Amino acid sequence: MPELPEVETVRRQLHDRISGKTIREVLVFKTGRETPLGEKFVQAVVGRKLKGVERRAKVLVFRFDDGAILGHLKMTGSFVFVNKKYSPTKHDRMLFVFSGDTRLIWSDVRMFGYLKVVTPDELTAALSAYGPEPLEASVGALADRLQRKSMRSIKATLLDQTVIAGIGNIYADEALHRAGVRPTRATNKVTADERLRLAKDIKNVLTESLAQKGTSANDYIDTEGQKGGFLAFLRVYGRGGEPCRTCQRPIMKTVVAQRGTHYCAYCQK
Ligand SMILES: [Zn+2]
Structure with missing residues (x-):
């Protein structure tokens, strides 16, 4: 999507x-x-x-x-x-x-x-139903949004549009890999330092993808009928079984929050 x-x-x-x-x-x-x-x-x-x-x-x-x-x-x-x-x-x-x-x-x-x-x-x-826009809010403000007493997975929290707006399956997986946080981790077990890293990496991955006009993992095309160029830069999403770009171990694929989820078991704790 x-x-x-x-x-x-x-x-x-x-x-x-x-x-x-x-x-x-x-x-x-x-x-x-x-x-x-x-x-x-x-x-x-x-x-x-x-x-x-x-x-x-x-x-x-x-x-x-x-x-x-x-x-x-x-x-x-x-x-x-x-x-x-x-x-x-x-x-x-x-x-x-x-x-x-x-x-x-x-x-x-x-x-x-x-x-x-x-x-x-x-x-x-x-x-008014949505959480803050991640490219407009500060890193600190986004990190604060991720501070929840919830036992649900951090991936489900990232997908929740009332927490932060605009993140879906691709950028949730990508931001979690960059931040070194495993998608299955309970949200209330994510530390303050990790929340800050995650907030910064959310902003970074969205900014970098926007510069490439997005990711065409499936059907997405822009108004000129062109695909986005960020697919080649993805680190985990859609790369199950392929080597992690950081540690070379195979990327795992599982289901979290009812969504296909990609992560590195070595790089993400
Ligand atoms: Zn790795």
């Missing part, structure tokens, strides 16, 4: 191309994951001008003067700019035509993603 670096990459590209533009037309090819549905969605957005595209956690916020469209890519969603000659494929769900004839396709193979038109009050409520 796209996480902070991937969603932020998409956000920047969308913002550059469509902020200040008006939605002239929306064609719905496949209805079901937009709110309100079908023609009501079209009526709710056509003629409105986008102030900009923002991001909170893994959610895109297409902001109007009053309210917004919230967008979540989930597993396989994408927004790709196309030209006038483009013919839709079977996974395309909507075509947005903006002023200046800028065209954007919303596509989703597995149909878990969504678009939702919200009022200003609904927007405020939706965005």
Whole structure:
């Protein structure tokens, strides 16, 4: 699933191309994951001008003067700019035509993603549900967020969007490896020094991935249809059985918090 670096990459590209533009037309090819549905969605957005595209956690916020469209890519969603000659494929769900004839396709193979038109009050409520943004909060503030009496695993804590926003399976595994903390460790057994290391490594791995326009481990593409370049830099995620880049011992793969989890049994205590 796209996480902070991937969603932020998409956000920047969308913002550059469509902020200040008006939605002239929306064609719905496949209805079901937009709110309100079908023609009501079209009526709710056509003629409105986008102030900009923002991001909170893994959610895109297409902001109007009053309210917004919230967008979540989930597993396989994408927004790709196309030209006038483009013919839709079977996974395309909507075509947005903006002023200046800028065209954007919303596509989703597995149909878990969504678009939702919200009022200003609904927007405020939706965005307040998340923990701090890891690239904006200080290392100390993030470390404090990780201080919990919980017995659940530190990996589950990192995946909890109300603790810190935007971290998913890839960057949880990567940050834990960098910090030398095993993903199965109970959150309340992680020491103050380890929390600080983990907070710093969360910021580092997200920043480095963002510079590469994210990780295309599965279906992720940006608005130009391009893959992110961070896959080659991953230390553990998706590398079960391959040598640890630090100690050369094989990376272990297990399940933690119902998610496939990768770690080095030697480097991570
Ligand atoms: Zn190792």
